Amino acid sequence: LPNVHVETDRVALQIILRALMENAVRYADCEIAVTVQEDLDQMVAFVISDDGVGQSNLQRCDGSLVLPAEKVVGGENGLASVIGIVRSLGGVVERAHCPYLTGAAIKVTLPGRILH
Numbered sequence: 001l002p003n004v005h006v007e008t009d010r011v012a013l014q015i016i017l018r019a020l021m022e023n024a025v026r027y028a029d030c031e032i033a034v035t036v037q038e039d040l041d042q043m044v045a046f047v048i049s050d051d052g053v054g055q056s057n058l059q060r061c062d063g064s065l066v067l068p069a070e071k072v073v074g075g076e077n078g079l080a081s082v083i084g085i086v087r088s089l090g091g092v093v094e095r096a097h098c099p100y101l102t103g104a105a106i107k108v109t110l111p112g113r114i115l116h
Contacts, residue, residue: 004036006044008112012085019078020048020106027052033101036114043091044112049098049105079106086110 006013024032028050035047083093086108096107 002034002036005115006036006112007115008044008110009089012089013110013112016082016085016108016110017046017048019082020046020108023078024048024050024052024104028103031101033098038114039109042111042113043109044114045107045109047096047098047105047107049096049101050103051101052103054103082106082108 021032021034029052031051033047033049035049037045039045079093086093089110091108091110094107094109096105098105
């Protein structure tokens with residue numbers, strides 16, 4: 001992971017990153033990338049990318065993520081849990097693009113800032 005200090009909900013960030021990293025490890029062929037950047041308006045964006053098969057079946061035409069209703073309600077899907085936590089904090093989960101890895105790329109934007 002990048003050596004960056006971030007001010008945000010610490011417990012939520014641990015849960016979110018653990019779930020996304022577990023998915024990346026599970027589906028990656030051999031590479032995973034994590035980037036962190038500060039967006040405008042006191043928001044921090046994390047992108048977790050891998051070189052696995054991707055998640056094109058999870059994307060709507062507008063780029064937002066969609067999951068089967070039974071997965072969201074039952075909580076069986078790690079991504080569904082991440083989406084719920086992020087939304088409860090006023091953040092956003094969306095599909096991202098990684099120019100050098102061809103698999104899944106998920107961007108999580110949360111209230112917070114990078115400490116310099």
